[in-house]
Amino acid sequence: MVILKTSREIAAMREAGRISSRALQEAGKAVEPGVSTLEIDTVVRRYIEKQGAEPSFLGYGGFPASACISVNNVVIHGIPSAKIIIKQGDIVSIDVGARFNGYHGDNAYTFACGDVSREAQTLLDATKQSLYEGIKNAVAGNRIGNIGNAVQRYVEARSYSVVRDFVGHGVGAKLHEDPSVPNYGTPGRGVRLLPGMTIAIEPMINQGTHRVRVLDDGWTTVTADGKLSAHFEHTVAVTKDGPVILTLPD
Numbered sequence: 047m048v049i050l051k052t053s054r055e056i057a058a059m060r061e062a063g064r065i066s067s068r069a070l071q072e073a074g075k076a077v078e079p080g081v082s083t084l085e086i087d088t089v090v091r092r093y094i095e096k097q098g099a100e101p102s103f104l105g106y107g108g109f110p111a112s113a114c115i116s117v118n119n120v121v122i123h124g125i126p127s128a129k130i131i132i133k134q135g136d137i138v139s140i141d142v143g144a145r146f147n148g149y150h151g152d153n154a155y156t157f158a159c160g161d162v163s164r165e166a167q168t169l170l171d172a173t174k175q176s177l178y179e180g181i182k183n184a185v186a187g188n189r190i191g192n193i194g195n196a197v198q199r200y201v202e203a204r205s206y207s208v209v210r211d212f213v214g215h216g217v218g219a220k221l222h223e224d225p226s227v228p229n230y231g232t233p234g235r236g237v238r239l240l241p242g243m244t245i246a247i248e249p250m251i252n253q254g255t256h257r258v259r260v261l262d263d264g265w266t267t268v269t270a271d272g273k274l275s276a277h278f279e280h281t282v283a284v285t286k287d288g289p290v291i292l293t294l295p296d
């Protein structure tokens with residue numbers, strides 16, 4: 047069941063989104079050669095807790111950390127670890143959620159550690175832009191398929207592939223609500239978008255095959271072919287005046 051939010055609820059989600067966005071910025075500043083992903087997770091957790099908010103992911107389904115930190119061929123759900131040390135040239139996807147006043151904000155960004163290869167940079171640029179192509183289509187009267195189709199067309203035109211096994215989602219008082227928001231689809235298909243819907247749009251885009259596999263830890267999701275993957279996400283409200291990004295820093 048899709049839960050529509052009032053403008054007051056959307057304003058409350060904007061607060062959670064601001065904290066989540068700033069926590070992600072802090073995480074990005076911490077991405078440096080020699081830093082462990084556990085250290086970055088600590089930065090995220092401290093920032094969120096200092097704002098009087100809670101990390102949405104900590105304990106969610108048993109997830110042991112505040113951020114998902116996914117390096118290079120890791121697509122999503124990388125578990126922060128003291129043993130995973132970031133190197134110059136890595137791409138580091140960080141996914142952060144914060145719960146504040148009863149609502150979640152959910153966002154992700156793939157950071158480059160120093161100079162990365164041209165291939166990696168192009169993947170980052172395309173994945174980031176595909177998120178905005180999706181957001182442009184988060185318009186009342188459209189259907190969910192319009193969003194996924196816009197993402198898919200943009201990246202496939204650049205020979206990248208869209209992860210199928212994981213998708214975006216509604217977000218609000220719960221971290222994951224209806225509807226599912228795939229990053230692929232057909233225009234005019236799927237749930238109709240209505241003012242008051244709040245959704246996390248989160249393209250996960252691979253350099254090679256779209257296929258992924260989950261490691262034995264039950265979380266870490268990697269590309270099946272070992273090639274790179276990138277992930278960008280915003281929480282977005284569908285309003286009568288068009289899409290509004292809720293996970294912005296100010």
Ligand code: MG
Pocket residue numbers: 152153214215246248279
């Ligand atoms: Mg999400």
